[in-house]
Amino acid sequence: YLPIPEIPRCLQQSTITKGLISYNEAQKLDRYGLAAHTCVWAPQPGASKFGELKAAVMMHLRFDGTFGFPGGLINFDEDVVEGLNREMNEEIGFGHIGCPVTWNDYYKTQVIHEKELVLHFFIKEVTLDQLQDLEKRTLLAPDFGKEVMGNVRVPLYTMENMYSGLPEFLNxxxxxxxxxxxxxxxxxxxxxxxxxxxxxxxxxxxLNL
Ligand code: GTP
Ligand code: MN
Ligand code: MN
Ligand code: MN
Ligand code: MN
Ligand code: MN
Structure with a gap:
């Protein structure tokens, strides 16, 4: 059973809430396309000179110039998790660290009716060693330089100017x-x-004037 997660109140006005749908409801939209993406992260205690690190969270710069998560369109003959791991292998070489994404990592589903697209989102915790190993492998992934222009770690701290770090990244x-x-x-x-x-x-x- 995969319930709809509870959305914190401060994000309830945002666009995600609109299309939020349970996995079972999404199953009924069988004419729609299907995609799945994963937030891969590892706990990282300690500090850098910029602030408390907390965790290493992986995102990437896409071919279209925007930031996103690894993953992609699921083929019609594929199971969601099977297609997701294939895409993650193509885009970041995820298979090399030997801990595929499973239904235990499922987080939520949303639907974009205008695009006739169902999007599943997973959150995968790995160890910092695994994430560092993965980062080295991303450069050798078949879609690096094609679909993926670079993997990044998200800065999770906010610096003393109250702007640099995560707030700036979100812009x-x-x-x-x-x-x-x-x-x-x-x-x-x-x-x-x-x-x-x-x-x-x-x-x-x-504004950072
Ligand atoms: P190809 O291999 O070139 O077919 O691309 P792909 O299969 O890797 O597909 P892609 O990752 O671009 O995902 C398909 C669609 O899902 C995109 O056109 C976006 O609309 C949407 N999408 C892509 N990345 C994300 C993401 O990180 N979050 C969300 N919510 N949607 C995304
Ligand atoms: Mn320097
Ligand atoms: Mn892809
Ligand atoms: Mn993709
Ligand atoms: Mn694809
Ligand atoms: Mn592709």
Missing amino acids: NRFIGTAKQDLLLALHHVKLLTETDIIEVMLKSQT
Whole structure:
């Protein structure tokens, strides 16, 4: 049973809530296309000179210039998790670290009726060693330099100017709801509280003059 997750109040007005749907409801939209993406992250205690690190969270720069998560369209003959692991292998070489994404990592589903597309989103925790190993492999992935222009770690801290770090990162352009998905994932794994999200969104809207 895969329930709809609870969305923190500060994100309830955002575009994700609109298309949020249970996995079972999505099954009925069998004429729609299907895609799945994953937020891969590892706990990383300790500090850098810029602030507390907390975790290493992987995103990538896509071919279209926006930031997003690894994953992609599921083929008609594929199971969701099977297709997701194939895409993650093509885009970041995920298969090499030997811990495929499973239904235990499922987080939520949303539907974009205008595009006739169902999007599943997964959150995969790995160890920092696995993530560092993965980062090295991403350069050798078949779609690196084609679909994926570079893997990044998301800066999770906010620097003393109240702007640099995560607020600044959030001012990039993101594909679809990837920005809200990032904040949701960080909230789900308890890296950000609701208050943290409100603060970081306010700071990212502040002009850096
Ligand atoms: P090809 O291999 O070239 O077919 O691309 P792909 O299969 O890797 O597909 P892609 O990852 O671009 O995902 C398909 C669609 O899902 C995109 O056109 C976006 O609308 C949407 N999408 C892509 N990345 C994300 C993401 O990180 N979050 C969300 N919410 N949607 C995404
Ligand atoms: Mn330097
Ligand atoms: Mn792809
Ligand atoms: Mn993709
Ligand atoms: Mn594809
Ligand atoms: Mn492809």
